[in-house]
Every structure is written in C-alpha cells, then in structure tokens.
Amino acid sequence: MADPKDKDASSGTAAGAARRAPGAQPAPDAAPQGGGSAAAENAVGTRETQYIIGPRVVPGSLTPLAAPAVLTNVLEKFRELPGYREMCRLKPRGVGLFAAGAGAAEIAVASTSPELGKELEAASRAGAPFVAERNRVLNHHGLAPAPAGGADATAAAALPGSFELGQISFDFSVVGADHQPLEGAQITLTGRRFTGEGVTDRNGKATVAVFGERPSTILSLYVKPLANHWERFIERPALNGSAINTIVLQPLSATFPNFPAQPMLGWGQEVMGLGQIPSHLTGQGVKIAIIDSGCDNTHPLLAHIKNGIDLTNQGNTSTWARDQIAHGTHCAGVIAGSASAGQGVRGFAPGAEVHIFKVFPGGRFSSLIDALDICIERQIDVVNCSLGSGEHSELVQNKIEEARQRGVACVVAAGNSSGPVQFPATLPTVLSVSALGQEQRFPTDSQHARTVVTELVGLNGVFPARFSCFGPQIRVSGPGVAIVSTVPGGGYAAWDGTSMAAPHVTGLAALVLAHHPAFHQPALRARTAARVDSLFQLLVAACAPMVADPARGGAGLPQATRALGALAAAPAQTAGAVAAGPAATAQFPQAPTDAALLQALAPVIAALAGGMPAGGALGALMGQTLANGGAGFGGPFAGFPGVGFPGAAGFAAQPGFGFGVPAGMPPQVLAQLRSLGLA
C-alpha cells in the first residue's frame, strides 16, 4: 500500500486530477463513492506537480528584475489561481550584507495542477519576472557495496535508500467507457528505480506492487488493453494507495464509428494507397510466409489462412493457430486480413496463400533457418520477418542468400531499439523496413504519442518513429505507429513497431508479384535472385520520400499506385468493398520524377538484359510503371470520420519542445501579471 506519510500522493480529488490534456481520453465519469463496504475509487489522472517560484535576476548579477515586494505580490496573486496550492515559502536568512537570497526575495514552493504548471513554466520561459521550475527530487550518488549474495541478491542493494522505502502496491480497476471490466489489460508502473507490472483479472482488477518507490516517485502508468480499446499512458499518475485506482479506456469505436462492424482501411493501408487500387487485386497466386508467433485463424478476418507449422512444437501442423503472444496474428491482419469478412480492417493481400511459421515464444536463429528452409521447399514468394537480433549469424545470412537465389524475398523489420539496424535487416539481400507514424492517428495520452520525434515531423504530420532502428541499411519505411489490426479472440488492437511496418511492405510486395505484368514474364517469373532483386527495386522506386533522413526513412513509403503501375489507374475499389471516409487534404510531398524512377530501375534493366526481348517484360515493367506517372502521389488520403484527435487548441507546436507549448504568455498568468502592472 502507499506510504501514508507521502504528502504528494494525490487522492485524485484534486482539481488537476480530473483535468486532461487536449486530445486525451476523458477521465471516467463520477465513480461510485462510498456505498457500503466497497473501496473508494480514484479516477486516475495526472497528479499535482511541485514547483519552486522565485525572482528572475538581471543576467550576470543577483539583482532581481522586479522589486522583492512586487514579487511577493505576484506570489500572493498566484494563490488565487485555481489549481495552485502554496506549500511553503523559503525566506532569506540573515540580515544586511550577509543576507542570503537575491534582494531578500522569497521563493514559493507550490503544488499545481498539471495545466497550471505548464502555464507557469511557459511564462517563465517567455521571460516573466519570475522563474518557475519543477521542484525535482534529488538523488544521492552514494554507491553501495556489490551484492554479496550473488545473482539472487536484490538489485536494490545497489540503490541506496531503497530498503527503507520497502514495497508499495496499488489496486487498479480497468474498465471501458461504460464501466464494463476489461480483462487481460497489462498495467505497468514505472518508478525512478523499478517497475511493477500486473494483468487484470476477469473483473478488470489487478494489484501492482513496486519496490523502493513512493507514490510521488512513480513516473508513469501504462495500461495496454487486450483488444478493442485504446491504450493509456499517464505521466506522473495521481495514485491512491487506499482506494481502487480506476482507469477508463476508450473503445476503438469511439474513433472509428461502428468499428469493427463497419469495415475500414487502416491509416497505413490508406497512406500507401491501397484504397486507390482496384479491389479485385488481392494477391491471388502468390505465397506469403509469416515467421512469427503463430496466427489465430478463428479470427473472422483470418479464417482463410489454412497452412502453418509450429516450429516451437516439433513441427506440429495444427498448433500454429495458437498465438499466445498475438504478434503474428497482428501481422497477419495487416498482410492478409480478409475484406470479404465484411468487418474490421482489410489487409493488403487477402487473396494470397498465407503460410504461418510459428517460432515464438522461444525463437532462435535455428528456428529462422528451419522456417526459411521450408519456405524454399514450399516455393514461398515473400516472407515477412518481423523479428531480429542484436547478434549476427553467418548461417542465417547464408540461408537468406540461398532463399534469394531460389526466388524467396525476405522483408525484414529494422528493430525497435532506437539504435543501429538489427540483424537480419542489416543484410543487403533483404528489404529492411523502418517505422513511420502520423500525427493525429492516436490519442495524446497514449504510448503512441510518445513515439513522435517532434523535430522530425514532416509534411502531413508524418514522422519517423522514435523507437525505430536506423542506419544506411534502411531501404524503405512503413506505417508502424498505432496500427489497428487483428488479435487473437476475434478482436483488434492498435500496436506500434517496425514489426507492424514490415507487414505493410510485405503485403504490397505480394500484390506486385501477383499483378504487375513484369512478373508474369518468363524472366521474372522464374524463381531466381533477379526476381527478388527486381521486386525490391520496384518497391524502392515506388516510394514517396516522407522524412528527410534516408537513414531513418530509406527511400520512403512505397505507394501501391506507383508499384502497380497502370493497373492502379483502373477504377478504385467500389463503395462498400471498403468504406472510405471523407477525403483529407494531405498530400505526399516530393514525388520522385520519372527520371529518378528510371535511374532507380537501372539495376532491373541490367538484371533483365540479355534474357529478355526488347519490349518484353522490361518494356512492360517500365511502361506500366511509368504510365502511372506521379498520379499516385497527388492522390488524397482517405480520412476516417472522427479519426482526428483535437490538437492543443491555441497551442503552437514548436520544434525543440517535446510537447505543445503555448505561443506567448498564457492568458491566466498574463492576466495576473497585468493586474500587477508587470505585463
């Protein structure tokens, strides 16, 4: 339970606790209070924050910009602000020449609501005559002796101060918008030293214990639902150790009306132009392998997937459909979710023949080699590898090269460690994929929002995901933030990762192999390395650059309309096949010119030279591709009704800040300063 001595542990009844940031999911409705023996409920919001507020001095001196008496007046006025609670004043000590404190001005220690705190900080940055800054927790830098008990000794031994704090625990209730309990939600509390985790039971309840923390040192609360709801991420949560802390999650249907009954395109499929190509192009005749955690084919969108093998279970041919991790099922939905199911999110190539290779949990290099061996044997065309390792393997490298020589194309996720590209995405013989996100595709109080790299947001709000690995090996990028796709049990979930980006590219690769006329010509129909290389070249050439740094975005986001050439000029999907919302105004920037496309396809030309008569497959490839010109790049995004979350009204996003910053002095503070004649 929480330390009752901790004065900073908000009960959640503070004004600030009920407030929320713009675009955030609403706080729960008034939870039932009292009522017999039931424990009190605490609707979890962001807790109050401590600030120290004192005089601003003339640079290079200790002379305050405003007279001490004026500053005192300012502090008194602040007391009238809602959400402001002064805790104490730090008064200068001593007298005369030996007095401490700039000009004998006082410093206030105050606890504020999150919103007022941000306003004070903004005012301080804007040059107000006072400095307002977070009253941060100090660490001491003592080192404890190495644990004597070996590996079993608690890590807390190396963290002075932990022992006296002991363990605290919090009771949680995770519910949906109408207060129905949500089972299976993962709760993660992150403290300054340790984390605590729990999973909700069938009543939506869980208790999470954390060692060596106080309620005031809990940095964040993250709740990831099993399905059908948005996740929530709350910084500095206002937790109550003697009540049930209630977290309300918003359903996906609050953003996508009537979802999943009303089918839609995911934003990833949308920005890659899947909605712009004829609905009958579904990847028929192509074989796709998904090497992952299995695939729940009882999901309505995945019932057409019949082939699989469980490499975690001696090659069992039935247990591959048990996906305990859900990762493979999510990837399968992006690649091949069925449109004919009449619900949910359609995948790229539902007409393709999908083969599932279950290697997780417990997958190793040997599992990957086994799976690739079977891919070669089964004449798979495209393999999705949303997996990787920090280690290199010569044997895996050899197997991937062997697969390439046999016409098996490997699309590999770059990795999520925010560092160098992971193996095997490092190999030049694969198509490595980094992850992009797009602003306003997710709630602001979610982990998705934390993937935004503000400084790198491009036109249309597209950004390279913070977690995505980067490096010269990145060939293309794919949508990988807040990707809504299938999960076991028949539901849907919004996930992040290069694991989600790669399947978008895999799905499009299957469409190209199935429908681009060049790959029906003998030279590229043969299962050779040239077929794989040509496929990769075509996908790279069909990219729209989305971010400035190629190490983060590669050639860009492959466009279905360009990759499929003139085929995409046919009438787009009929209404009803996939419901498209009203067109948005965003357009892709910097469409490659035809000259650039020709240059990019030069290796394809070289690969095909000699084996192909003039005007054959090469002509078809070039002709069909170029015939489309840049038409696909100007195509509109098809927006979803209600997809946009309100931005920070009145706030202007400024490069260099991690969040929306008020443009100029906040009105509330400005009014107070004006009343004092300071502004």
Add this chain to the structure above:
Amino acid sequence: MTNQHKPSEQEHFLVAPRAPGPRGAEALVRFQARARQIPGATVPDVDAASAKRLEVSLPPGAAAALRSEFGDALIFEPDAPLGY
C-alpha cells in the same frame, strides 16, 4: 555423480560446414562425436554426415575448445534468441 549442469546454464550453438563437400561433412561427424564426450552437452542424435547443421547445447566454457579445434572447417556460432 549427479549432473551439475542445469539446462538454463547451457549455451546454444549452431554448427555447420563452412563449405559443402566431404571435408565439411567429415568435420561435422568428428564434432558430433567430440561434443558427446563433454559432460552436460546436448547433442542431437542425427546422422551428422548428411546433416546440414547441428544444434547443440554446451556447458559454459566448453565452446572455446571446440571452436579452436573445428573452427577451420565448421561455422560455430551462438544460436541467439530472436526478438519480435
């Protein structure tokens, strides 16, 4: 004497010939026999002469000697876990 080597303490390796042909296959057969002599090692009971590779588990410290002995003819690398 009891086996002191718990499975969790073992290290997993992939071993395969560096090049196709009789020399690599012969080295893999010799490796299999040699590894079986190591207490705590787990070596698959397959025909190494026709196997493309072997997946073996070895107690800590055992790999170095094997690598130096067979490294010229065999690729000997950790069977590292994959992440997703």
